[in-house]
Every structure is written in C-alpha cells, then in structure tokens.
Amino acid sequence: MKKTNPTLAEIARVAGVSMMTASRAVNNQPGVSDEKRAEILRIADDLGYVANRAAQRLSGGRSHVIGVIAQLHTLFTSELVLGIGSAGRAANYEMLVYSLSDADNRPPGPILDLLSQIVDGVIVILPFQSDYLASLSNAKLPIVTIDEGNDAPFPKIMTDNYQGARLAIEHLAALGHRRIGFIAGNEGLASARDRARAFHDMRAQLGLDADPELVVHGNFMQQGGFLAAQRLMRLAEPPTAIFAANDMSAVGAMAAIRESKRSVPQDISLIGFDDVSVANHVHPALTTIRQPLTQMSRAAVNTLLAMISGIAPPAERILLSPELVARESTAAPPLEKLSQKPGRKGMTR
Amino acid sequence: MKKTNPTLAEIARVAGVSMMTASRAVNNQPGVSDEKRAEILRIADDLGYVANRAAQRLSGGRSHVIGVIAQLHTLFTSELVLGIGSAGRAANYEMLVYSLSDADNRPPGPILDLLSQIVDGVIVILPFQSDYLASLSNAKLPIVTIDEGNDAPFPKIMTDNYQGARLAIEHLAALGHRRIGFIAGNEGLASARDRARAFHDMRAQLGLDADPELVVHGNFMQQGGFLAAQRLMRLAEPPTAIFAANDMSAVGAMAAIRESKRSVPQDISLIGFDDVSVANHVHPALTTIRQPLTQMSRAAVNTLLAMISGIAPPAERILLSPELVARESTAAPPLEKLSQKPGRKGMTR
DNA sequence: ATAAATAACGTTAGCGCTAACGTTAATGAT
DNA sequence: ATCATTAACGTTAGCGCTAACGTTATTTAT
Known part of the structure; x- marks a missing residue:
C-alpha cells in the first residue's frame, strides 16, 4: 500500500x-x-x-478533462450532467462539475478562468439565465452550451422546442380537445418563447378556440403553474385541456385542478414538457414531451471534443427532436363539453 | 477585453x-x-x-478547492452538493464535483488521485455502496464522508437514523395507529439497518402489533416500495399505517395503496424518510422525516477544512438530528379499525 | 558509396506557483 | 555602542509535466 x-x-x-x-x-x-x-x-x-492532469495542463498540454457548469437544482440538469459524464468517459475524458448555485450571482468570468486551468473545454447548462454568457468570449477555452444561451457566441445544443410544443398540441387536438389552455414559461427564455409561439401557431392552424384568457403566465416552477391553473379553472368557460410549458408547472397545475374539484384526465387533460423524473412519479403520471437527454449530452460532448481537437464545430446550432410520452394525464374531453362541474364519473379513460 | x-x-x-x-x-x-x-x-x-489553483497545488500549496464525489441520481444528493458548495464558498473555498455514475464501476483510487491533484480535500457522498471507500486510506488527502461509509477510516457526517425512525413511529402512534407496517430499506446500508432497528424497538416499547408479516423488504427505490406495499395490502389484516424507510419507497407504496382502492391518509397513513423534494410534489403531500441537509453539508465542510488546516477532526462521527415534517399523508386511523374494504366514500379528496 | 530522409529517442526550458531559505534594514535590549 | 531580534522583503529550487528542438542510429533514394 x-x-x-x-x-x-x-x-x-x-x-x-x-x-x-x-x-x-x-x-x-x-x-x-x-x-x-x-x-x-x-x-x-x-x-x-x-x-497529473493539472501539470499536463499547466505545461501547455491537454488535461483530458472537460468541465461542466450547471445548476443542479433540477433533476433534468442532473440527468444531463450524468449523460455528459458517460459520453465523456466513452471518449476517455473525465468530467468535473462546477455547481452554480442560483443564490450567488458570481460573474462567470472567474469561474471559467478557474476551470480553464484544469479542463480542456466547458459545457454550460443554463436553463435560467439566457444572457449569462453573452459577455465572455474567452476565446481561449472551447465552450458549448446546452438548452439556452441563444445570444452567446458558442455552439448550442438545443431541443426543438417549437416542434415539441406542436407535438403537445397535436396530441391534445387528436384527442378531441378544442379549447386548450396554455401556461407559459419564463418569458426571458428562448425555450419558453418557442413553446409559446408553437402554441399560438398550432391553435391558429387547427382552428382551436383562440380566447386570450386561455393563455396565462407561469414561471417554469411549481408555484407559478399552480397559480396559473387556478386562474384557468376560474374562467367562465375553463379549457378542457392544459398545456404547461414545463413539467414542474404541470405538477403545480395538477394540484390546482384537483383543488377546483376536477380530476385529471377525466375533466381536464394535462400535458407538460421535459419529462423530468417527477413526471412519472405524480398521479396520474404526466403525459409530456420528452427532451432527448442522451442525445443532447452526446452531441454536446462530441461538439466540444471536436473544438478541443481544433476542428471547427460541426454546426453553430444543433437542434434535437423531442418526442411525445403519452401517460395517464391526457384523455378525450368529457362528452358534455360545456359541463363546468366535476361531472362524469366512471370513465376509464 | x-x-x-x-x-x-x-x-x-x-x-x-x-x-x-x-x-x-x-x-x-x-x-x-x-x-x-x-x-x-x-x-x-x-x-x-x-x-491558478492547479499551479498552487502543484507547487505544494493549497488550492482552496474542495472536491465532492457523489452520485447525482437523486435530488437528495444534488441538494447536499449544493449545500456543500455554499458552505465552501462561505469559507472562501471553491467546489468541484466528480459525478459518479452508478453504471460504471470505476475503482475509487484513481478518482481520488485525480482529484488530489486539484483539490485540498474531498467529501464523499455515497448513499448506495457502504464499503466503497473501505479500501483506500490514501492518507495523503483529507476525506470526509456523508451519510454512509461506516467502515471507512474517515470522519462521517450522519443523520441520526435511529432517532428519525423513532420520530416517525411516535408520530403514527400518537395519531392512534397500533398496527404499523414497515417497508425496510437496503439491508446493506447502515442507515437502513438503523431505521429498522428503531422500528422494532419502538414497536416493542409502545406495545404495538408485532406481527412479523408487517415487516416487508424494499430496496430504497420506488419499485421496491410498490411491491412491498402490495404485499402489505394483501394481508388478511393490513396495517392502518405504513412507515417506509425512505421517501422513494413511500412514493411507490402510495401507488400500491391506491391500486388496492384504499386512500391515503383516510384508510392508510403513510410516512417516509429523507424529505426529498418529490415528497412535497406527490399527492397527498408526504409526511416524512427530514434529514437536516444544510447542517449536514455545513458540518462536512467544517470538518474537512479543519482537517486541511491540519487540525484533527473534531469527531470521528457527527450525528445530526432529523425532524418530523407533518404533511398530508398521515391521519388518525379509520374508526372501524377492522374494515378491510375500501370503505368510506364521499370524501372529497 | 554518399546524401537525404526518417524513426527513435534525449535535452532544455518553462507553464504558474509556493516552500524554504536568504538578505537587508529597522528596532529593541543591555 | 554592540549584539540579538524582528519585519519586510528577495532568491533559489522545484512541483509534474510537455513543446520544441536536439541527437543519434537506421533506412532509402540515386
């Protein structure tokens, strides 16, 4: 020993x-x-x-370590990090994570400087601050962003949010819903804007009820979804289905729907976005749009490693396709469409 | 620029x-x-x-970075990591996380070697493999473990699992339950064993039903909890309350209870352990025993920093007290205690 | 047979930093 | 007035490694 x-x-x-x-x-x-x-x-x-990777890097070589800057607050992020770790390891790269706490607003510069002393490149996962990276074109260190960061001068790996939201609305419309409520996300985020845009486009395209009251604002968090759904439930004519811009909003909405003495999916269908693991834990299990986690992390690692090897990034923007995960929270609307009361029991689907 | x-x-x-x-x-x-x-x-x-922390460390100094080795699979772990980050930053230390994927069984030695080149000390969070660290007494690098690792020769920060489980049973007994089921955790883990021991002790102490059928085995995961609760529900005389050894088991149990056409908490009370964030998302919100996350991470960081400064660790084992978080999943047992049928309708919940 | 190219090594210098040990000047003790 | 002490610096060496440039033998072209 x-x-x-x-x-x-x-x-x-x-x-x-x-x-x-x-x-x-x-x-x-x-x-x-x-x-x-x-x-x-x-x-x-x-x-x-x-x-000794530190020494390797110090002396001008590659450390064969990649860095990840992420907020570990959501399981979605954690799972993304895990995916990056596997993808990196497959390419013989280790991964080190810098955990950004949402509480501290430390400037990104020094963090990148710190990481650049150790890692060969960085993947930034920033679900909540779009302009975070805009400032620093460090240029020294290869950087790839996931999910957001539209204005940053780095390659971006993104889910096709527009396409995903279309899938959601199509699913609801196919079940027969004509009056669909939308709980929007954080307006500052491109992902939220894309999902909202798809909602409006599809609504027009399919000729659904376009009542402005049907769009309410959330904040991508449970509490926001709860309040938003409360407003929808108090409408003179509530929707028969709700599309929440992300899963956590949907979880909040579910509580509000239940509070209004309605049940999911018998009275109100509910669909989310992301497919975080909670989506499968709630009851009824949430129908949602799955972000292709594995593909995203793999794409991010591949792009980053290419940049590290001096190859120009294959694309400035890689768009990955989400998919519908049909679970238990969506169903056909109640037959008496105008019924505002709990109504109809015993409907097994 | x-x-x-x-x-x-x-x-x-x-x-x-x-x-x-x-x-x-x-x-x-x-x-x-x-x-x-x-x-x-x-x-x-x-x-x-x-x-340049790497250079500082290379030349024999302190890098003022601490490392964390963790499995980011559960929110509980992520939240612990976040706590360590804040505690570290408060002491002017940066934190870097090495994410252990449960898939790969890479030996801990090289990982510690890698980290030791960069960080001044390491905090290991290992909820699922107790003997993982037993082998490596690297001695060079200060190490502190959280949660498990009983056999490892490092200071350990732990929740008082025994005390926590006592709180859970006391809570149920105070509500009037005499017949309490227990979904045990992974036997290989000290935490699971402590919780089980407390269950048995309390049951004897309070003179509760000691039917051996009331103890079933789970695995700390949702699926295990589901299967275990199914067995409890099929008993000739099912319990009126269930103590699940952790929250995820409880979430699984909740589904099984619902499947048996019983409702929580009207027919069956359910209490978990950990207070992971899902506990608050499920419906009804889960009553549980909260592990003192913030205190744990702070204690871990303080202990580690002390060791880094060459001070002997204050204690080989720091036990932190958990607390009861009463939410919606526990209530008094049904009045007709012997009713095995779904019973009691008309309840708006 | 001789120059030119190649493969397989070794040497030197330096990445950014800090222990450990100088050096110098100012201060205090007697 | 002389020596010991201290504070405030500077110098040297080296952490573990890799570019960049040697050096030597071996092969190939002509």
Whole structure:
C-alpha cells in the first residue's frame, strides 16, 4: 500500500528511458517503438500511475478533462450532467462539475478562468439565465452550451422546442380537445418563447378556440403553474385541456385542478414538457414531451471534443427532436363539453 | 477585453515587487507591509487576476478547492452538493464535483488521485455502496464522508437514523395507529439497518402489533416500495399505517395503496424518510422525516477544512438530528379499525 | 558509396506557483 | 555602542509535466 502515487519520472526511471519517451508512451503518441511502449505501459500500470492532469495542463498540454457548469437544482440538469459524464468517459475524458448555485450571482468570468486551468473545454447548462454568457468570449477555452444561451457566441445544443410544443398540441387536438389552455414559461427564455409561439401557431392552424384568457403566465416552477391553473379553472368557460410549458408547472397545475374539484384526465387533460423524473412519479403520471437527454449530452460532448481537437464545430446550432410520452394525464374531453362541474364519473379513460 | 488572464508574475512586475511578495499579499499571509499589500491587491483586482489553483497545488500549496464525489441520481444528493458548495464558498473555498455514475464501476483510487491533484480535500457522498471507500486510506488527502461509509477510516457526517425512525413511529402512534407496517430499506446500508432497528424497538416499547408479516423488504427505490406495499395490502389484516424507510419507497407504496382502492391518509397513513423534494410534489403531500441537509453539508465542510488546516477532526462521527415534517399523508386511523374494504366514500379528496 | 530522409529517442526550458531559505534594514535590549 | 531580534522583503529550487528542438542510429533514394 504505497502512500504517494508515482510520477512520470519514476516510470521513466524504472523503464530506463527519458521522461519524454514515457510521456509519449502513456499519451499514445508516436515516436516510441512498440516494444518500449508496451514495456512502459506495463510498468505504469504496475505502479498505478495516474497522470497529473493539472501539470499536463499547466505545461501547455491537454488535461483530458472537460468541465461542466450547471445548476443542479433540477433533476433534468442532473440527468444531463450524468449523460455528459458517460459520453465523456466513452471518449476517455473525465468530467468535473462546477455547481452554480442560483443564490450567488458570481460573474462567470472567474469561474471559467478557474476551470480553464484544469479542463480542456466547458459545457454550460443554463436553463435560467439566457444572457449569462453573452459577455465572455474567452476565446481561449472551447465552450458549448446546452438548452439556452441563444445570444452567446458558442455552439448550442438545443431541443426543438417549437416542434415539441406542436407535438403537445397535436396530441391534445387528436384527442378531441378544442379549447386548450396554455401556461407559459419564463418569458426571458428562448425555450419558453418557442413553446409559446408553437402554441399560438398550432391553435391558429387547427382552428382551436383562440380566447386570450386561455393563455396565462407561469414561471417554469411549481408555484407559478399552480397559480396559473387556478386562474384557468376560474374562467367562465375553463379549457378542457392544459398545456404547461414545463413539467414542474404541470405538477403545480395538477394540484390546482384537483383543488377546483376536477380530476385529471377525466375533466381536464394535462400535458407538460421535459419529462423530468417527477413526471412519472405524480398521479396520474404526466403525459409530456420528452427532451432527448442522451442525445443532447452526446452531441454536446462530441461538439466540444471536436473544438478541443481544433476542428471547427460541426454546426453553430444543433437542434434535437423531442418526442411525445403519452401517460395517464391526457384523455378525450368529457362528452358534455360545456359541463363546468366535476361531472362524469366512471370513465376509464 | 484581454485574452489571457494575468499571472502572479505580471502582478508583481506592475507592482514592482517580487513574486513572493505578491503571492503573500494575495494569499493573505504575513510578511508584507500594509501599504504594499493594499497596492498589490488593487493591481491584482484591476488586472482581473485569478490564481491558478492547479499551479498552487502543484507547487505544494493549497488550492482552496474542495472536491465532492457523489452520485447525482437523486435530488437528495444534488441538494447536499449544493449545500456543500455554499458552505465552501462561505469559507472562501471553491467546489468541484466528480459525478459518479452508478453504471460504471470505476475503482475509487484513481478518482481520488485525480482529484488530489486539484483539490485540498474531498467529501464523499455515497448513499448506495457502504464499503466503497473501505479500501483506500490514501492518507495523503483529507476525506470526509456523508451519510454512509461506516467502515471507512474517515470522519462521517450522519443523520441520526435511529432517532428519525423513532420520530416517525411516535408520530403514527400518537395519531392512534397500533398496527404499523414497515417497508425496510437496503439491508446493506447502515442507515437502513438503523431505521429498522428503531422500528422494532419502538414497536416493542409502545406495545404495538408485532406481527412479523408487517415487516416487508424494499430496496430504497420506488419499485421496491410498490411491491412491498402490495404485499402489505394483501394481508388478511393490513396495517392502518405504513412507515417506509425512505421517501422513494413511500412514493411507490402510495401507488400500491391506491391500486388496492384504499386512500391515503383516510384508510392508510403513510410516512417516509429523507424529505426529498418529490415528497412535497406527490399527492397527498408526504409526511416524512427530514434529514437536516444544510447542517449536514455545513458540518462536512467544517470538518474537512479543519482537517486541511491540519487540525484533527473534531469527531470521528457527527450525528445530526432529523425532524418530523407533518404533511398530508398521515391521519388518525379509520374508526372501524377492522374494515378491510375500501370503505368510506364521499370524501372529497 | 554518399546524401537525404526518417524513426527513435534525449535535452532544455518553462507553464504558474509556493516552500524554504536568504538578505537587508529597522528596532529593541543591555 | 554592540549584539540579538524582528519585519519586510528577495532568491533559489522545484512541483509534474510537455513543446520544441536536439541527437543519434537506421533506412532509402540515386
């Protein structure tokens, strides 16, 4: 049980070669004969050599570590981070996460500077502040953003929010709903705007009820969804279905609907967006639009690694397609469409 | 908009002092006159100096970064990580997270080696593998564990699981329940064992029904809780209340109870453990035992920082007290205690 | 057979920083 | 007036590693 781990110098000494040869061998670079390479790798493995990434980076090389800046407040973000970790590891890259707390408003500059001392590139996941990165074109460090960051000069990996929202409305319309309420998201976010735009477009296209009262404002959070749905439930003619701009809003809405003595989906259908894991925990399980988490993280890592290798990013903007996940919170509208009362029991679907 | 950030050498040059003096100034160490110190700090600030932690650590100093090894799969863990971040920042320490995916079984050694090159100490959060760390007494790097890790030779920050489970049973007993089911957790975990022990002790102490059928095994996950509760519901004489060893089990149990056409809390009371955020999202909101997240993370950081400063850890084991969070899933048992049927309709809830 | 190209190495210098040990001048003790 | 002490600095060396440029043998072209 050795106390301290061996350095490259020790490997080199044991193998009877220079440090550079050892370095080339362990980094899989040319300039070493096959036998020597094998020998060095064997020794490195025997001695439990772990390269010092900090030193690698310090001396101008690659550390083979990628950084992630994220707010870990939502499971959605955490799952994205996990996906990035796997994708990175598959490419022989380690991942380190800088957790941004929403409470502190530390400027992004120093954080990136800190990370740049260790990592070769950074993936930024910022669901809540669109202009966060706009300022810093550090240029030194490859950066890729996920989800938002429209104005930032970095490649962006995004879900096609417009398309996703269309799927949601199409699903509701196909079930027979003509009067659909919409709980909007945080207006400052491009994702929220895209979803709202799709809602309005589809409503016009399908000739659904276009009552302005049917659009209420949420904030992407549970509480906002609750209040918004309350307003919808108090309308003279409430909608038969509600599209919430994200799952947490939908969860809040569900409570408000229940509070108004109506049930989901018998009286009101409800659909969310994201497919966070809570969506499957609530009762009834929430029908929603799934963001392709795995694809997103893989795309982000691939783009970043390309940039690290000096290849120009394949695209400034990669749009991934979401999909409908039909669960239990949506159904056909009640037959007596005008019924505002709890009505109709026993409808199994 | 400068491209690359200044180094200590530049600060020193501009200030007309040696690097060491600049180093001492920015690191708040003695040996610099007040005027020079102020001057240097001003210049450093002007130039946007960000210390290179990797280099600091390389040269034998402190990087003022702490590492966290965690599985980000549960919100509980994420929230703990967030807490550690705040606590660290309050002490002027940055935090970097190494996200352990449950899929990969990478040995902990190299991960710690990697982190040790950057951070001054590590906090390990391991809800699911108790013996993970037992092997590595790296000794070089201060380590603190949270939640589990009983056999590891490091200071541990834990919730008093025994006390928490007692609170849960006391709460149920106070409501009038005499026949309480228990969904046990993962036997391999000390936390699960402590909770089970408290259940048995309290049951004996309060003279509750001690039918062995009332104890069923879960696995700390939703699915396990579901199956366990199903078995309880099929008993000839089901319990009037269930204590699930954690919240996710309780959420699963809730679905099983509902499936058996009984309602929570009218027919069956249900209490969980942890107070993860889902507990507040389910309907009815789950009564549970809250783990003192903030205190835990603060204690972990304080202990770690003490160890980093060379002070012996204040205690090998810090036990924090959980508290009861009474929400909607618990109530007095139905009056006709023997009723095995769905019973009691007309309840608006 | 000889110059030119290549492969397989080794050397030097330096990334940004800090321990550890100088050096210098000012202060205090006797 | 002389020596010890202290505060405020500066110098040297080195953490672990890798570019960039040697150096040497070996091959290939002509």
